[in-house]
Amino acid sequence: MTHTAVVVGGNRTPFAKAGTKFADASAQDLLTAAIDGLVARFGLAGAKVDEVVAGAVLKHTRDFNLTREAVLGSALSPNSPACDLQQACATGLEAVIYTSNKIRLGQAKVAIAGGTDSASDAPVVVTEGLRRAMLKANRARSLPERLKAFAAVRPADLMPVPPAVVEPRTGLSMGESQALTTKRWEISREDQDQLSYDSHQNLARAWDEGFFDDLVTGYRGVARDTVLRPDTTLEKLASLKTVFGREGATMTAGNSTALTDGAAVVLVAEESVARERNWPVLAKVVDAQVAATDYVTGNEDLLLAPARAIPELLERNQLTLDDFELFEFHEAFASTVLATLKALEQNGTGTVDRSKLNVDGSSLAAGHPFAATGGRIVASLAKRLGQRGPGKKGLISICAAGGQGAVMILEAM
Amino acid sequence: MNILESMYNSPVGKTLARKAGLTDPPKLRRGRVMPTGPVLLGELPGSDGVARVTLGLLGITPGEPIVDVAENRTKDDKGRDVPRPYAAKPGAIVVDATGLRKLTDLEGIRQVLRPVMRGLEGSGRVIILAKDASAVEGLEARAVAQAIDGINRTVGKELRGGATSNLVFLREGVSAEDLASTLSFLLEGRSAFVSGQTWRVGKAKVAHELSDKPFEGRIVVVTGAARGIGAAIARTFARDGAKVVAVDVPQSGDSLAKVANEVGGSALQLDITVADAGERIAAHVAHTHGNDARIWALVNNAGITRDKMLANLDEAKWAQVIEVNLAAEMRINDYLLSHDVPGGFGEEARIVGIASTSGWAGNKGQANYAASKAGVMGYTWELSRQLADRPITANAVAPGFIETALTTAIPFVQREIFRRSNSLNQGGDPVDVAETLAYLCGPASGGVDGQVIRVCGQNLVGA
Numbered sequence: 031m032t033h034t035a036v037v038v039g040g041n042r043t044p045f046a047k048a049g050t051k052f053a054d055a056s057a058q059d060l061l062t063a064a065i066d067g068l069v070a071r072f073g074l075a076g077a078k079v080d081e082v083v084a085g086a087v088l089k090h091t092r093d094f095n096l097t098r099e100a101v102l103g104s105a106l107s108p109n110s111p112a113c114d115l116q117q118a119c120a121t122g123l124e125a126v127i128y129t130s131n132k133i134r135l136g137q138a139k140v141a142i143a144g145g146t147d148s149a150s151d152a153p154v155v156v157t158e159g160l161r162r163a164m165l166k167a168n169r170a171r172s173l174p175e176r177l178k179a180f181a182a183v184r185p186a187d188l189m190p191v192p193p194a195v196v197e198p199r200t201g202l203s204m205g206e207s208q209a210l211t212t213k214r215w216e217i218s219r220e221d222q223d224q225l226s227y228d229s230h231q232n233l234a235r236a237w238d239e240g241f242f243d244d245l246v247t248g249y250r251g252v253a254r255d256t257v258l259r260p261d262t263t264l265e266k267l268a269s270l271k272t273v274f275g276r277e278g279a280t281m282t283a284g285n286s287t288a289l290t291d292g293a294a295v296v297l298v299a300e301e302s303v304a305r306e307r308n309w310p311v312l313a314k315v316v317d318a319q320v321a322a323t324d325y326v327t328g329n330e331d332l333l334l335a336p337a338r339a340i341p342e343l344l345e346r347n348q349l350t351l352d353d354f355e356l357f358e359f360h361e362a363f364a365s366t367v368l369a370t371l372k373a374l375e376q377n378g379t380g381t382v383d384r385s386k387l388n389v390d391g392s393s394l395a396a397g398h399p400f401a402a403t404g405g406r407i408v409a410s411l412a413k414r415l416g417q418r419g420p421g422k423k424g425l426i427s428i429c430a431a432g433g434q435g436a437v438m439i440l441e442a443m
Numbered sequence: 444m445n446i447l448e449s450m451y452n453s454p455v456g457k458t459l460a461r462k463a464g465l466t467d468p469p470k471l472r473r474g475r476v477m478p479t480g481p482v483l484l485g486e487l488p489g490s491d492g493v494a495r496v497t498l499g500l501l502g503i504t505p506g507e508p509i510v511d512v513a514e515n516r517t518k519d520d521k522g523r524d525v526p527r528p529y530a531a532k533p534g535a536i537v538v539d540a541t542g543l544r545k546l547t548d549l550e551g552i553r554q555v556l557r558p559v560m561r562g563l564e565g566s567g568r569v570i571i572l573a574k575d576a577s578a579v580e581g582l583e584a585r586a587v588a589q590a591i592d593g594i595n596r597t598v599g600k601e602l603r604g605g606a607t608s609n610l611v612f613l614r615e616g617v618s619a620e621d622l623a624s625t626l627s628f629l630l631e632g633r634s635a636f637v638s639g640q641t642w643r644v645g646k647a648k649v650a651h652e653l654s655d656k657p658f659e660g661r662i663v664v665v666t667g668a669a670r671g672i673g674a675a676i677a678r679t680f681a682r683d684g685a686k687v688v689a690v691d692v693p694q695s696g697d698s699l700a701k702v703a704n705e706v707g708g709s710a711l712q713l714d715i716t717v718a719d720a721g722e723r724i725a726a727h728v729a730h731t732h733g734n735d736a737r738i739w740a741l742v743n744n745a746g747i748t749r750d751k752m753l754a755n756l757d758e759a760k761w762a763q764v765i766e767v768n769l770a771a772e773m774r775i776n777d778y779l780l781s782h783d784v785p786g787g788f789g790e791e792a793r794i795v796g797i798a799s800t801s802g803w804a805g806n807k808g809q810a811n812y813a814a815s816k817a818g819v820m821g822y823t824w825e826l827s828r829q830l831a832d833r834p835i836t837a838n839a840v841a842p843g844f845i846e847t848a849l850t851t852a853i854p855f856v857q858r859e860i861f862r863r864s865n866s867l868n869q870g871g872d873p874v875d876v877a878e879t880l881a882y883l884c885g886p887a888s889g890g891v892d893g894q895v896i897r898v899c900g901q902n903l904v905g906a
Contacts, residue, residue: 063697066697066700066701066704067696067697067700067710069700069704070689070699070700070701070703070704070708070709070710071700071709071710071711071712072709072731073686073703073707073708073709073731073732075703075704075705075706075707075708076707105704105705240714240717242693243693243712243713243714244712246693246696247693247696247697247699247700247710247712248693248694248695248696248697249696249697250697253693253694253696307733308729308730308731308732308733308734309730310730
């Protein structure tokens with residue numbers, strides 16, 4: 031017996047610029063809110079789902095069981111098991127892959143997949159010197175021994191280590207890494223600003239037409255994504271100072287994603303169960319692929335792994351880029367999307383029709399709470415494909431830290 | 444809380460307030476709770492015994508009232524002739540005045556009510572049943588019907604300790620089964636804040652037995668359910684077994700989700716003023732409860748205020764209020780009444796709306812709101828008439844001063860005046876509005892149609 035995993039709906043919090051409206055909410059609070067909104071939308075209070083899978087990129091040690099804790103704080107039945115997984119910015123998409131695979135294997139019928147991140151509530155850690163001293167003191171058996179453990183601590187060790195999104199192997203931040211890619215692929219400032227402008231325009235239009243009425247649940251008085259600037263113009267974007275890269279820098283705060291807080295989840299079900307329950311069968315999960323690049327040596331780019339994953343996925347499914355109605359390429363930076371498009375052309379995969387790309391805006395306008403992005407994209411794309419009609423396909427591409435990328439095909443039923 | 448309010452609520456302030464006659468208001472009996480004392484039945488001449496049979500359906504064997512005639516009187520400590528006191532405080536008295544046709548018959552009501560006026564237990568009940576003017580012949584009989592209304596309103600004002608008085612007019616052909624839900628509502632704490640009111644009960648097109656879980660297996664849609672009165676409505680219907688579909692604007696999404704999850708219902712984020720709101724409600728019901736599911740009751744509770752004196756009121760504030768409070772409700776009802784779709788109205792749907800004391804009496808600074816709320820009443824009456832050949836009912840409630848987050852924003856002195864300007868000396872609770880709506884939507888309330896019930900503690904305004 032074959033099982034088909036279908037997306038029946040989704041829910042997310044609005045995404046808010048870090049340090050603002052959701053500054054006091056933890057990743058767990060946000061995930062709980064996203065789950066509760068989904069539960070309410072589908073009338074699942076007290077119901078057991080077969081599994082809830084989610085993760086966060088910025089994780090406190092207390093969050094070792096983040097998703098299960100969110101489930102226990104939600105309106106779901108406490109008998110709903112949960113699993114944390116993490117693949118940097120691909121976390122949310124990987125959670126959908128995980129659940130849909132379980133559904134296809136018959137191990138689950140109804141599952142929730144997603145992710146959450148609070149850049150406001152990022153863990154601040156102590157220095158390595160202080161941490162070692164504290165561990166040693168903990169092992170000590172007497173007061174003098176305990177005091178001695180701290181003798182090695184230097185004043186500099188007492189400074190907290192602020193969070194930073196830095197690649198451990200290159201020491202470069204995401205932005206600095208992407209600046210190398212931007213330069214290598216000769217992505218112009220104008221193209222980046224245009225992509226960002228389109229993202230804001232498209233997202234604003236989608237909000238205005240009520241597209242998100244059944245995809246987003248307001249949270250803490252915020253009803254819309256707060257990064258969104260419906261009134262931004264190409265002139266305004268062009269006037270921004272560059273922030274990443276040195277000579278000939280082109281990347282600005284306007285064409286790079288802002289640090290954001292938010293959470294997103296998707297309701298995935300086995301097709302027959304979804305039909306039995308009369309849930310809207312928006313789209314099925316056709317297939318997915320992950321890939322990684324050799325970015326450490328500098329031979330490849332940190333955020334272009336999707337350009338490796340997409341040809342593999344298309345080949346396995348005997349599809350070309352022309353077979354897709356819509357494309358959802360996560361906008362880590364405008365230049366990431368543009369470089370990915372170039373790379374796909376260069377490696378012979380084909381050309382993405384720009385009019386089909388991110389038609390309801392993407393991360394530049396919505397914001398990018400790392401692990402939440404996958405859930406946002408899957409739910410929105412599934413709904414849009416469902417509106418376009420049966421058989422319409424969509425391609426999702428998400429780049430992730432560590433030179434990784436995850437891609438997925440959805441098809442309207 | 445301002446200084447005045449803090450002083451008023453301090454022990455010294457309370458003492459002074461009591462000296463000035465501002466006593467603490469009585470705590471009302473609420474919920475599905477019967478009076479503790481006996482229920483009396485004053486069956487006046489000419490009755491066919493409908494009240495007795497109805498009480499029987501409710502499992503009540505009524506006691507006999509003391510009748511205030513000369514031989515029943517005793518002397519009080521000042522030597523005045525007074526009715527003999529009850530040995531135990533009665534919880535309620537039902538006066539069956541359905542047989543009264545002559546002005547001289549009215550004396551019968553006086554005789555059974557005088558002894559209970561100061562003898563009822565706290566939150567006691569006076570319930571008068573009379574024939575509707577439309578169901579009696581002749582000038583005098585019709586005058587009598589209206590005279591009873593005057594008695595009821597006065598009794599409501601004279602009763603103390605949270606006791607209420609209400610009058611039910613019986614239309615032609617009404618049976619005890621039709622009357623049971625009304626009598627049960629009036630006796631129980633559910634009608635806590637309904638007093639001095641009069642409404643009509645007729646023959647139900649489809650009979651249903653009374654139940655403590657009347658909405659079990661039934662779907663009830665509540666608009667404006669994210670907070671305040673709407674949230675109380677969702678909770679009350681859920682308590683009575685309903686699968687609640689909680690509707691509110693996306694901006695209230697998180698509180699809406701909380702309410703929906705709390706009551707085990709579902710949430711629909713919807714601006715009810717969009718053109719296809721009715722379709723979207725039906726689609727949500729079908730997606731959540733299946734293609735065969737139908738709406739049992741629609742509670743059109745969503746409403747807004749944009750208060751301004753008419754001298755300062757612009758067209759935007761005017762239109763917004765009319766649109767949300769009335770036009771949207773009419774469009775949604777109209778769609779659901781005219782489309783037999785999955786998730787649409789069931790055959791016996793109950794439609795209820797929210798009017799307001801402001802609609803009844805007008806209110807300074809609320810020309811737009813009063814228009815919309817008086818409009819709800821006119822619409823309800825006409826809708827009920829137009830649906831005369833279908834077992835669907837249309838009713839409304841008109842809340843008075845109900846304590847919500849909105850009313851706590853009213854300055855203290857003004858708020859205290861609002862609270863005390865009714866017969867129960869206090870503001871109502873959102874649940875009081877909810878209980879009345881649930882009564883109107885009950886399966887056993889099919890005979891209650893085209894009625895607007897004020898939930899105002901017999902507010903002086905417009906009474």
